[in-house]
Amino acid sequence: MKLIFALAAAASMCLLPAQAAKEVFAHYIVGNSADFSVADWEEDIQLAQDVSIDAFVLNVGSQDTNNAASLPKVFEAANNKNFKLFFSFDYAAMGPWPKDQVIALMKQFGSDPAYFAEPETGKPFVSTFEGPGNAGDWPTIKAATNCFFVPDWTSLPPADAASAAGGVADGLFSFIAWPNGDANMTTDSDKLFQTVLQPEQKKYMMPVSPWFYTALPGLSFPKNWLWRGDSLWDLRWQQVVEVQPDFVEILTWNDFGESHYIGPVRKTPAKQLLSAGGAPVDYVTNNPHDGWRKHLAFYISQYKNGGGSAAASAAAVGNSSVRVPVNAAAAAPVVKEESAVVYYRTNPATACGTGGTLGNNADFGQSETAPENLVQDNVFFTALLNSPADVAVTIGGKAQTSAFTKTPAGGGAGTYEGNVGFAGNVGDVVVTVTRKGTPVVEVKGGPPISKNCAVENWNAVAISAP
Template identity: 30%
Template sequence: MAATAVASDDRLIFCHFMIGIVSNRQSPTDYDDDMKRARSLGIDAFALNIGTDPYTDTQLGYAYQSAAKNDMKVFLSFDFNWYNTGQTSAIGSKIKQYSGLPAQLKVDNKVFVSSFAGDGVDVNAIKSAAGEDIFFAPNFHPGVGDFSTIQGALNWMAWDNNGNNKAPSPGHNVTVSDGDRSYIKALSGKPYIAPVSAWFSTHFGGEVSYSKNWVFPSDLLWYNRWREILALRPRFIEIITWNDYGESHYIGPLSSPHTDDGSSKWVMDMPHDGWLEMSRPFIAALKANASSADAFVTDEKLIYWYRPTPKSVNCDATDTTMEGNPNNSSGNFFRGRPNGADSMEDSVFVVSLLKSAASLTVQSGNKSQEIKVSTGINAYSVPMGVGKQKFTLTRGDKTILSGTSLKDISDTCICGIYNFNAYVGVLPDESAIDQLQPAGLALISQGLKVACPTNTLSAKANIATVSGSLRGSM
């Protein structure tokens, strides 16, 4: 069965998927839930990020089989943190190995291939080794990679930055829209893969060899970027990411089978899959070529998120980044509070998906605020308060939605570390609690100085009343 070709005028939505952390998957069935969830959301294909791990082909085989069974497409995205630009024969051979499988994405009758980084790679040599024409849309950078040799390009920088892979600083702010313009100019009419991401926070210390510790400003990024995408209307978009827990920009479930790279310390009890629900009407609007997603709200919901502690909380005495002499050859390691922390607000963020106007009351700790909420999809923020997080939506005298989050905001260092990840919840909550499985928790104690109870949301849910609890959507 040949791979299905996609017409040149189709708009496609991809999501980046990290193969490097799923070595524990045992069969195609372990990919089925990811494929079904993504497909139901309107995602067309997973970009399968691969390095040179010995289990890569086994897991690619499982992923391609599951995708074919679940009406999804997939394609290879070569990670040049592991590949080097001289490996054109190996890259071409890998493309050839999977190009004829049923789930392989083809665009304009060409095998679709992408990358993370890779400027300077010989595209013609890759095509020769692959033995057929490819639609190569790598993560080349304007002014660095040769854009004349490619069919499209992915912009990875989905976050406002300083132009040097860190949070903006005074006089140095490159917005995501600035990146859009730069890529569109460099592509000169060729298709652009525009990035969409919800968050960025990473906090690896000397307990691992890949120490890095910074954030990008992310507060209402997920909402604002989707609105930009509807105005930009690129042919392709790529959600960054489905399952990169280490950089906190996952939108897939915590329960998705994966191994622990040490990120469980800030990922445990921090579901993000509510962001899937928020994106659903935006994806539908994009597919319909609509300029607004308001008409695509089918079920009224509140999506909310916040960091688990105020940024002023001092964790230096117990934080993992304060110990030892970590490798900082990348320049991405900082001790203590993450670099860029001041770019984040101490706020609770709420996005409402409503068919008619209502009144929203958010009680964050001892702070309470009432907001008049408009029809459609709108975003709001209220000051963060330590304690329980409660949400009530009313119309007239009728309560439409109400509940209390299972995740309190704390003024202590959870697990002893600085945690700038986001907890995401949904109202109404209609699902089981999303939590890390044993393999995803394997390294949670690595480097910690204090005890770190695991999967505490489950315990809280067991003692909460059914009518008064909220949980992260799954």
């Protein structure tokens, strides 16, 4: 399969569709939760609710024998927590889903109170990971289940995906969440999807992801490459505000193997996955990504308010378990709790062996390159503040010249961003934000930067405070 990265420049001229509802979902690999109890599911659900995520997208493999035990537990937990779920049928990891099994699973869970219904039609929402070769199954599945169908068929050009099986899809989800090469992510692909879908008033679900690195060469489908993740998380949420898609799907909550998890590291499934995949280094266990959730309620409220002012978004932070309604009236520009997020890789790019990792992947129609060509040896930081402030960074106790280089218009409440290079230094990373000499927030405690490694860990660490 090849993703379509060569996208028409004309896409940037499309008109935005009218918005009826905006929801934010997180992609959840059910296969990575085989040992979960109901309480474990409730713990992850609560973390998602705390940052205004509306539902988990349950990625289910066609031959995963754990589905029968796992799915009743997660639906029980979701009902206990008043949370929503819907299925993404994975047609790639374990082969295509037989249509009768899709129908059976939808009939079992599609009417459950916890199952997410598309807001305008009230129909149970369904997605896929790939599977355009089985597009012809979906007229029958839709007739049997009355579902609202928004697949990921990104291996096809958007126009072909939209017209597959007589236009059976009610919308499309794109998996183009990472840039091709050393440039930053653009919105060209998103706007092309919107251009294709708008004439038929079909929905667009936009992907957002913080990172991508996988090193599982021992799988039956070996994977060992990275895509550029520098600045991606903050930039992509700014692009969500610009694009204003119908839905947003975060890639992912718990895909440890591809390093784009924002949920907590579950050490047992992570270690099992890395061991089964022959990973050359444990790139997950000591690489928390919890920091990337810290400002998520702010980003989501910006999206749901159509961009608006920073005021309405900032007002949601500090009580992020309360969802902000779409088009809520602007509130006073106050961030109730000023905070900061820091992320970085723990090995300089040329300090260790590559582990066979490549930058980009020819299977996706990309030009492969050395991985160090796609990453920067930088410490990245984002602070959510009420007003301008100063930032100081030390690596191994050595001060780095640092400043916020991207600030909100007018210097009010919002996100302040910047980054500094490693400059050859190793050791603990400490980022301190002050205002007129008074401490505001300090982020520390993550794994140190080190050159003491045999194989490069291309994954990031994302931490935050308070």
